[in-house]
Amino acid sequence: MMKTLTTGRLPALLGMLLAALLCAAGPGAATASAHAALTSTDPADGSVVPTAPRQVQLTFSEGVLLNGDSLRVLDPQGARVDEGKPSHVGGRSGTAAVGLRAGIGNGTYTVAWQAVSADSHPVAGAFTFSIGAPSKTTAKVATAKIDPTVDTLYGVGRYAAYAGFVLLVGGCVFAGVCRTSRAVQRVAVGGWIALFASTAALILLRGAYTTGKGPGSVVDLSLISDVLATKPGAALLSRLLLLSAAAVFLAVLFGSYTREDDDRTAGERRDVAYGLAIGGAVVAIGLAATWAMAEHASAGLQSWLAMPVDVLHLLGVAAWLGGLAALLATLWTGEAIPRAAVRRFSRIAFTSVCVLVATGLYQSWRQVGSWGALTGTEYGRLLLIKVGLVTVLVGIAYFSRRWTQRLTDRTEPKKPKAAAKAPRNNGASPERAAQLARQQAALTKAAGQRHRDADEGRSGLRRSVLAETAVAAVLLTVTTLLTGTQPGRSETEQKEAGAAGATSPATAGPAEVKIPYDTGGTNGRGTATVRLDPARSGNNTLDVTVTDPTGRAVEVPELDVSFTETQQKIGPLRTALKHIAPGRWEATGFQLPMAGAWQLTLTVRTSDIDQVTEIGNVKIN
Structure with a gap:
């Protein structure tokens, strides 16, 4: 049986839980891969056209947001030959095109592209085509790489925004339908503060996040202006405006409306309640829509239906x-809460679960697309984890309902007497008087806790709700990771597009290079095995395994891999490596623009001061 937690142990438990969540949220944010897959180009990647085209056109698996530098076309000497601003073709958001200058000569041209997916995630890549005949080129292309600090801060901000929304809306629903109290007010107001602060931080970080710049650029007014001109930026700004209305709503809900000693009639209070319900629903729906209009729901299949479904999912x-957090706060303070209020929340929770199941099934079908993607993609595996956590949460809720049935509405108990009275002052010094007052307060608090814990029904309910809240916090982390992970359907389309665009025979296999290294420090020797699959121009999967001299997988603090085409002088091209297992890193959707002999540069750091860079070669078909 679980022992009853004391008030002194609760902060420690919450602190450990918060640390675990930050550890889970931090690296997860950095693993977000490209959400818009490049499916075709005109001219095609690696093709040779007889005459210069009027424009270069790209087609993506979903909509993208463009800026003035989204498409750059470089001639064999590395000079730009694109003309005008990039634009969508025929108003289709899943396309991008830029014109070329008249009179450009023969040779190999490099196209570097960078955009933002319609679901707010940055994407980038490069490819080549030739006019007349291939030639040597000095074009240097480096794909944008998100700054690790900015990436981590942005991920934490996204998690804090989701958590703030949950606490704000759930706390207000609990206060309006079940019971209000000082503890519930703290939950709702704390959610408002977290959501407001995280949204403001996301506006500042967004420009650096999408352009690959460092933390110092968060106060760049030009970047902030560019962010606010985009759909994700407009959604964040709308969220701040809605939070201003939410602040007024909170003031009324927890202000004069909740006072039991006001002189309003029952009809007047009912009218205010209806007004609060309508106003609160409008604000809550608006806040949820700021996510739906800027993330996965706004892009891809059936977005007209997916966005309202996503709003319902978030509200559920x-x-x-x-509401769980509000109930836990009420139970933990020992405030009297009627059995009817707990039952009302139980009905709200059951309705919410039904809504989540219905909307979740649709979202899963839309984002995963196939049974194979459910286990074969990162999004699918995270979704399975989320389903498992929801199942655990529902199981714990079953025990909470059993404890609810055992509750009895008692008359308000007399305040417990302290175990001992503090000695009188008797002319003692102010310091001694303050010490005696603290002792009296501690005795009264301890007596109150004993009285609270003596109620078996409420103690059991408090323990089960605490367990539900802990699982819910982890569930919220997984949900945040899902919104930053490429949907399974999109990842499958990206792989299919890469396979369709490959020009080498289907029998060509992956390339594997073993690179020994020695950083010179303790445990500084080992071998890195770099595997590139399918080792063709276009999309590739990069897999790096690091082992010690005995062949055992080892961890290293830092690992970086880049590719350079030395003859054409393209690169270095890098991609973010995701740590997937001890001693193993992986990156999917890594694009190499052309075939040829590429130089592989591996940098390994084994301590704060021990680092080495080694060179290898890999053949790209």
């Missing part, structure tokens, strides 16, 4: 998980 999550 908030009413359930935020």
Whole structure:
């Protein structure tokens, strides 16, 4: 049986839980891969055309947002030959095109592209085509790489925004339908503060996040202006405006409306309640829509239906998980809560679960697309984890309902007497008087806790709700990771597009290079095995395994891999490596623009001061 937690142990438990969540959220944010897959180009990657085209056109698996430098076309000497601003073809958001200058000569041209997916994630890559005949080129192309610090801060901000929304909406629903109290007010107001602060931080970080710049650029006014001109930026700004209305709503909900000693009639209070319900629903729906209009739901299949479904899903999550937090806060303070109020929340939670199941099934079908993607993609595996956590949460909720049935509405108990009275002052010094007052307060608090824990029904309910809240916090982390992970359907389309665009025979296999290294420090020797699959121009999967001299997988603090085409002087091209297992890193969707002999540069750091860079070669078909 679980022992009853004391108030002194609760902060330690919450601190450990918060640390675990930050550890889970930090690296997860950095693993977000490209969400818009490049499916075709005109001219085609690696093709030779007889005459210069009027424009270069790209087609993506979903909509992208463009800026003035989204498409750059470089001639064999590395000079830009594109003309005008990039634009969508025929108003289709899944396309991008830029014109070429008249009179450009023969040779090999490099196209570097960088955009933002319609679901707010940055994407980039490069490819080549030739006019007349291939030639040597000095074009240097480096794909944008998200700064690790910015990436981590942006991921934490996204998690804090989701958590704040859940606490704000769930706390207000609990206060309006079940019971309000000082503890519930702290939950709702704390959610408002977290959501407001994280949204403001995301606006500042967004420009650096999408352009690959460092933390110092977060106060760049030009970047902030560019962010606010995009759909994700407009959504964040709308969220801040809605939070201003939410602040007024909170003031009324927890202000004069909740006072039991006001002189309003029952009809007047009912009118205010209806007004609060309508106003709160409008604000909550608006806040949820700021996610739906800027992330996965706004791009891809059936976006007209996916966005309202996503809004319902978010509201269901908030009413359930935020209400849990409000119920836990009420139970933990020992405030009297009627059995009827707990039952009302139980009905809200059950309705929320039904909404989550219905909307979750649709979202899963839309984002995963196939049974194979459910286990064969990162998005699918995270979704399975989320389903497992929801199942655990529902199981714990079953025990909470059993404890609810054992609750009895008691008359308000008399305040417990302290175990001992503090000695009188008797002319003692102010310091001694303050010490005696603290002792009296501690005795009264301890007596109150004993009285609270003596109620078996409420103690059991408090323990089960605490367990539900802990699982809910982990569930919220997984949900945040899902919104930053490439959907399974999109990843499958990207792989199919890469396979369709490959020009080498289907029998060509992956390339593997073993690179020994020695950083000179303790445990500084080992071998890195770099595997590139299918080792063709276009999309590739990069897999790096690091082992010690005995062949055992080892961890290293830092690992970086880049590719350079020395003859054409393209690169170095890099991609973010995701740590997937001890001693193993992986990157999917890594694009190499052309076939040829590429130089592989490996940098390994084994301590704060021990680092080495080794060179290898790999053949790209």
